[in-house]
Amino acid sequence: MQVPRLLINLKAYPQAVGERALGIVRQAERVWKETGVLIGIAPNLIDLTFLASRTDLPIFAQHVDPVDPGAHTGHISPELIKFVGARGSIINHSERQLMLKDIKASVDLLKKAGLTSVVCAPTPEESASVAVFGPDAVAIEPPELIGTGIPVSRAKPEVITESVKAVMDVNPSVKVLCGAGITSEEDVSAAVRLGSYGVLVASAVAKSSNPLRKIEELVEPFVKI
């Protein structure tokens, strides 16, 4: 199970669907091949199969439902996303929050399917709380910073250091991604300095006029690792 250093959430942005999503994937692939830094892409679910069948980059779902395949109209099981080639899923994003029991059940089903789980949490305490379930990574995203362009690494560095510490205390094998407001190389460097394994970004890449350049910029701090 490999956790990307840079995980790009395409949300439901119209700038990042279909061929445009594929364009971002191609650019990420190029940067990955040039730098060796692992990049993951989490497209809107309608593009999951389309993208997963066209790249070796890890493609993530933005959400899965903790159900087995079967009579579940309108639900997407971990097994189904695996079937189409996805390599993991984001869980409990602040725009798609779950009950405690469904977070656990989703992590468990992703593990069982051999898929990577990245659970979002807004605070150090919630990060530690979900780390208990042993996901591959926890992504810290203070909701008040999401989409603001104000990086958590600058506005609230202690949220990262405390989350990293809290997660380590619970389960040292769980990696920490830093999300919310990351838009520049400097933000990523700060996140790494504060102990993050990687970063989770969305609009910085998905709405960029030059995604290639932005991806190159954002992976730079990992090249040096």
Next chain:
Amino acid sequence: MQVPRLLINLKAYPQAVGERALGIVRQAERVWKETGVLIGIAPNLIDLTFLASRTDLPIFAQHVDPVDPGAHTGHISPELIKFVGARGSIINHSERQLMLKDIKASVDLLKKAGLTSVVCAPTPEESASVAVFGPDAVAIEPPELIGTGIPVSRAKPEVITESVKAVMDVNPSVKVLCGAGITSEEDVSAAVRLGSYGVLVASAVAKSSNPLRKIEELVEPFVKI
């Protein structure tokens, strides 16, 4: 906006994903071309793009979220399903029930996108209630009969006749589909006799060992219309 006479919900059945879903679509296409009876397929969301790009049959989502494109991680907007070629969506299936306001918002956004809306309801009263929003169709599915193989047309014929009447009273342009327990030509005939415009089926086709034959059987009563 065309409402299928036979709408096939593939749920999250492992027997009906990927190439197997495409197989069902191909067989439905063949029956449609031979008989002229319109058939719709509602695959699991991961297959939506894949199937919609390969057929002229109307492909439906099993669920949409009442959001516009944008920062909605893990949500699927009506505009996005249209973008990949879907022609409509099921709403409020008993396995994916919604708040009243989200049913209305989903119907409104589907209309705005020029897509067909089929809202599920378990009783005549709830059928009338959702018919107020002016969807293209209401699908009656008494939940206690879903997946039983006991057709509502036999077990509770009055549920259909009352629903048809109640929907007509509210909005005569809304069509009524009969769901829950439909497995044979006889069930479809009974549903049509009781006033249904069409039927909504799932396991009868999705889990059939011979989907072609089953589809041929189920459209038979509409050929004669």
Next chain:
Amino acid sequence: MQVPRLLINLKAYPQAVGERALGIVRQAERVWKETGVLIGIAPNLIDLTFLASRTDLPIFAQHVDPVDPGAHTGHISPELIKFVGARGSIINHSERQLMLKDIKASVDLLKKAGLTSVVCAPTPEESASVAVFGPDAVAIEPPELIGTGIPVSRAKPEVITESVKAVMDVNPSVKVLCGAGITSEEDVSAAVRLGSYGVLVASAVAKSSNPLRKIEELVEPFVKI
């Protein structure tokens, strides 16, 4: 089943709990006795028993759960609120929205218990939609006006006239209450002129420095009916 002309929602306002809630009830009682205009009070659930045992005014719950008495931790059934003397409940308030099926089930259980049901809805279409279930009243509250002090009767009079018409078309025995932004006698008069049977208010009374005077003012238009 009697629907109050003035239904006062005390929400979870700290100004309107315990003895302060009782004070409002006493003042409402006085106005009721002087004018004959029926006034209902919907206190926070923790005050339901306390108030219902001290007054003949109809006391309403702000929400009920569509469950029968039994193993339902943290839920309040219609039968239980009846048991302590409540006379009805608000359902689907914009601050406590429900799935379609739970709106219907709540109305049905309240009817079965002989209690009055007042279902909230934000638009004429949703008003008609819930009127199908035959509640005693529908309360129209465009959510964008709640708590603003801008009365719907002034900002969007057509919302009231269309709701009244839509509800009448569906079920003429369902009364329409006008909510959102009602703060003065003039607002109530306008609501009545536009076809409302009564009004649903909250902060105008609950946060008033002189609830007695405010209640007297708000019932004035009904005295003349």
Next chain:
Amino acid sequence: MQVPRLLINLKAYPQAVGERALGIVRQAERVWKETGVLIGIAPNLIDLTFLASRTDLPIFAQHVDPVDPGAHTGHISPELIKFVGARGSIINHSERQLMLKDIKASVDLLKKAGLTSVVCAPTPEESASVAVFGPDAVAIEPPELIGTGIPVSRAKPEVITESVKAVMDVNPSVKVLCGAGITSEEDVSAAVRLGSYGVLVASAVAKSSNPLRKIEELVEPFVKI
């Protein structure tokens, strides 16, 4: 903040409301005074004020909403339950499950209000997960045993020992209550032997024909501590 050794959840049982709830409270008081073993009662919310004003026993809510007092129709804030004399609340009961963020917010608001928090969890992992938030106690209730009369201490003793260990590892000041299926002194003794601080029971007392005797029986193992 005191955690009861025996916490009795009256759910929405018709056998345990109003005067009947008060009867159980009186019997629990008597046992408490005779034995010194602290007993808590969690009545249906409609009885909260009624009971809290009549006893010195700690009365618990069965659920609170993580909101501050204010415009929250149909919600009960920690401050409001404190206002009427409650001493704490159950959170995330399997019959009233919450999103992760709401569990944390509820624990935080209860702490801020000086109230005792008892968070329910079905497994050792979820127990550890919620222990991170530092509630006063975690109540382990494997949902498959709730209401069965099969005590977890007999059917799945390892669930208790593992939960106790997992909670201790996270936060040794969090107490563990054992729930689900406790009906006899023997069950309580086993729970205590396996490391539980106390027990959470419901039907064993609430539906008992002789609640006094049952309470006496269930506290017996704590008398000896």
